[in-house]
Amino acid sequence: MDLTVGPNAFFWTAEAVRDFYRGLAEAPVARVVIGEWVCSKRLAFWQDEIPGAIETLQAAGKEVALTTLALITLKRERRQTADLAAMGLPVEVNDLSALPHIPEGTPFWVGPMVNVYNEGTLDWLARRGATRICLPPELPLASIARLARAGAEAGVAVEVWGHGRAPLAISGRCYHARLHDRAKDSCQFVCAEDPDGRDVDTLDGTPFLTVNGVQTLGRAVTTVAGQIDDLRAAGVAALRLSPQTGGFPAVTRAYAAALAGDPADLPATLARLMPDAQFADGFVAGRPGADRLAMRGPG
Secondary structure, rough: OEEEEEEOOOOOOHHHHHHHHHHOOOOOOOOOEEEEOOOOHHHOHHHHHHHHHHHHHHOOOOOOEEOOOOOOOHHHHHHHHHOOOOOOOOEOOOOOOHHHHOOOOOEEEEOOOOOOHHHHHHHHHHHOOOEEEOOOOOOHHHHHHHHHHHHHHHHOEEEEEEEEEEEEEEOOOOOHHHOOOOOHHHHOHHHOOOOOOOEEEEEOOOOOEEEEEEEEEHHHHHHHOOOOHHHHOOOOOOOEEEEOOOHHHHHHHHHHHHOOHHHHHHHHHHHOOOOHHHHHHOOOOOOOOOOOOOOOOOO
């Protein structure tokens, strides 16, 4: 089992993106998915950093893939998706409408926004050319194990969501714009004010979810820190870590150390690295995702 870093979900400055991938080049991860997967309007502000980031990561021995959007709706977005297949890197599909732009027989990856819930779906994607699939974060261990076995038989590496605010939904509406009484087309990129998402409470003040432009995320940091042995035994090929601000290389080192040694220390290490975070791990145990079962830490 090794580590994959997924695409950044948030709107960061070009400088922050540049610094993030430079730091990630030295991190103990096997592969990185890069690109915009939430809102295509953001891409113009940092897309010039992508070629340099790819070069830096590949020079450090990382495998690199490019992500599609999780919701492709505009002609401009369809053209951008078609261009990805011509860049000579694996494409990670997060919207099945991207598949017509990937030539038959061309290997591709599948991201966590595609609902791969059963062996039939996995087999169909494998026949279409999928070589790596990151499962949706809400699957329990029994389903993960069945899909990992099916993946092994089909020659597909199966990943699970290992760390980060879980991606729950994508919408045509922009929650950030709405919160600031702005239309989506004149959002003024207000999501940049919340580089790890905007926390949302219920009307009675109960912590609830996190919004990130058109994306809904879990409020807590979903982690499998207490479930690594179970996932390894199930045949999972990799854990996916989702980018965040502040100390992310240290987070990757903590997971890598747990994979190489005693995973029992990982929950306490994460609690120390992220003292203000709430952690959750209910999904793998077949419970509500916000439940904190095996995890030991603040929150």
